Structure formats: C-alpha cells, structure tokens
Amino acid sequence: MQAATELRFDQVSAGYAGARVLHGVDFTLRQGRKLGLIGRNGAGKTTTLASAVGHAQLQGGRVLMDGQDVGAWPTHARARAGLGYVPQGREIFPSLSVEENLIAALQGRPRGPALDRVYGLFPRLRERRRNGGTQLSGGEQQMLSVARALMAGPSLLLLDEPLEGLAPKVRDELMDAISALVTSTGVGCLLVEQHVDVVLDFADEVIVLERGVPVFHGPVEDLRRDGAILDRAIGLEKV
Numbered sequence: 001m002q003a004a005t006e007l008r009f010d011q012v013s014a015g016y017a018g019a020r021v022l023h024g025v026d027f028t029l030r031q032g033r034k035l036g037l038i039g040r041n042g043a044g045k046t047t048t049l050a051s052a053v054g055h056a057q058l059q060g061g062r063v064l065m066d067g068q069d070v071g072a073w074p075t076h077a078r079a080r081a082g083l084g085y086v087p088q089g090r091e092i093f094p095s096l097s098v099e100e101n102l103i104a105a106l107q108g109r110p111r112g113p114a115l116d117r118v119y120g121l122f123p124r125l126r127e128r129r130r131n132g133g134t135q136l137s138g139g140e141q142q143m144l145s146v147a148r149a150l151m152a153g154p155s156l157l158l159l160d161e162p163l164e165g166l167a168p169k170v171r172d173e174l175m176d177a178i179s180a181l182v183t184s185t186g187v188g189c190l191l192v193e194q195h196v197d198v199v200l201d202f203a204d205e206v207i208v209l210e211r212g213v214p215v216f217h218g219p220v221e222d223l224r225r226d227g228a229i230l231d232r233a234i235g236l237e238k239v
C-alpha cells in the first residue's frame with residue numbers, strides 16, 4: 001500500500017477488555033490537514049489515538065486508511081501504511097544520543113535521507129546530535145519524540161499531548177515546528193492537547209469529546225463562536 005492519504009473513523013466504538021470508552025466517533029484526517037481533539041481528562045482522547053494505531057480494542061464501527069478497513073491490522077502494518085504516532089510522554093531512550101534515538105526509530109529500515117530531512121525540520125536536534133537523551137531540555141526531548149515518529153516518513157501523524165510540561169515559549173517553538181512540518185511535508189496531523197487555545201490556533205477542524213462521545217465536530221471558527229460547548233465540554237484552563 002502506498003502512503004495513505006487519509007485515515008477515517010466510521011462510527012468507532014472502542015475501549016479496553018470489557019470497558020467501552022468511545023461511542024460512535026466519526027472523523028477523517030486527510031494529508032495536509034490539521035485536526036484538533038480536545039476534551040476533559042478521561043474523555044477518551046488517548047483512546048482515540050490508541051484505536052487508530054491498534055492499541056485499543058475496536059468494539060464497533062470501522063477504522064479505514066484510504067478506504068481499506070485496517071481494524072484488524074497490527075500496529076506495524078498501519079505504520080508501514082503511513083500512520084505515525086507520538087505517544088503521551090517522552091518516548092526516547094535516555095541512554096542513547098539524539099542520533100542513535102533517531103536511527104533506532106527506523107528499526108533496521110534503510111536510513112536514506114530520513115536523518116537529513118528530520119534535522120532540516122529540527123535544526124536544534126542536528127546541533128545536539130551527539131548529546132545523550134538526558135542532556136536535552138524538556139522541549140528538545142519532545143522534539144526528539146516527534147522527530148523519531150518522522151523518521152519513517154509518515155503521511156499521517158497522531159500527536160498525544162506533545163506540549164505536556166513545557167514552558168510557554170518552548171510550547172510556541174514546538175507548535176511552530178509542527179505547523180511548518182505540515183506545510184513543508186503535507187503530512188496530515190491529528191493533535192490531542194490540553195491547551196485549548198493552542199489547538200484553536202493550530203487546527204483547521206476540531207473534535208470535542210465528552211465521555212467518549214463527540215459533542216462537536218467542525219471548523220475552528222464555529223467552535224470559537226460556541227463558547228457554551230467550550231465551557232461545558234472542556235472546562236479546561238485556557239492558556
């Protein structure tokens with residue numbers, strides 16, 4: 001399969017052994033588009049991404065990549081089809097250098113131009129290529145997590161709270177890098193984030209989850225106008 005141009009959730013219900021977390025989630029993530037996913041703690045944001053990559057149990061509906069039902073595909077097959085995933089927390093190897101972390105993400109696949117491409121997007125990582133994971137700032141560690149996911153050249157990228165624990169200035173820098181990534185590579189990006197204002201600035205379209213149910217899905221401008229949904233369903237601190 002060529003790199004997928006879209007990921008579609010068709011009435012997806014999903015959860016974990018016996019427990020249903022998501023109820024009828026519907027959306028399409030397309031290449032070059034920026035989708036935001038927000039909701040209170042425990043609303044099911046991470047479970048949505050977990051369902052996309054095959055880490056949660058699909059209990060109803062379909063997960064499709066370019067129209068092909070991938071619901072039974074293992075995670076690595078979805079990754080090969082173009083789905084990149086940056087899980088919550090900084091999933092790097094602290095004992096390895098920046099460059100070793102990046103190469104490890106290839107899992108034996110040929111390096112090709114991947115390193116140069118990723119260093120082009122994150123010049124700071126090039127400067128620190130020989131630094132160990134523990135010698136990086138929080139922002140640099142997050143950059144490295146995103147960069148690791150980019151090594152395989154995904155066409156669609158899922159990001160789970162990449163700004164967690166970062167200072168506002170570093171947050172802005174990382175968001176600028178992610179926006180530039182979408183513009184320069186045409187990757188489609190689904191961003192889960194606690195900072196609602198960051199999501200509203202970044203995304204073209206937003207989904208609001210409330211207890212696993214999508215209570216809003218539409219253009220950012222519509223959500224900005226609907227303060228009631230933001231207050232009721234999110235109740236999160238604005239940045």
Ligand SMILES: Nc1ncnc2c1ncn2[C@@H]1O[C@H](COP(=O)(O)OP(=O)(O)OP(=O)(O)O)[C@@H](O)[C@H]1O
Pocket residue numbers: 016019021039040041042043044045046047048
């Ligand atoms: N591995 C798991 N096994 C069982 N239940 C889980 C598992 N992971 C999450 N849950 C439950 O699923 C529900 C949704 O959790 P999820 O992590 O998707 O929410 P979230 O919106 O990402 O929350 P947060 O903003 O706190 O990260 C919660 O009730 C949680 O306890």
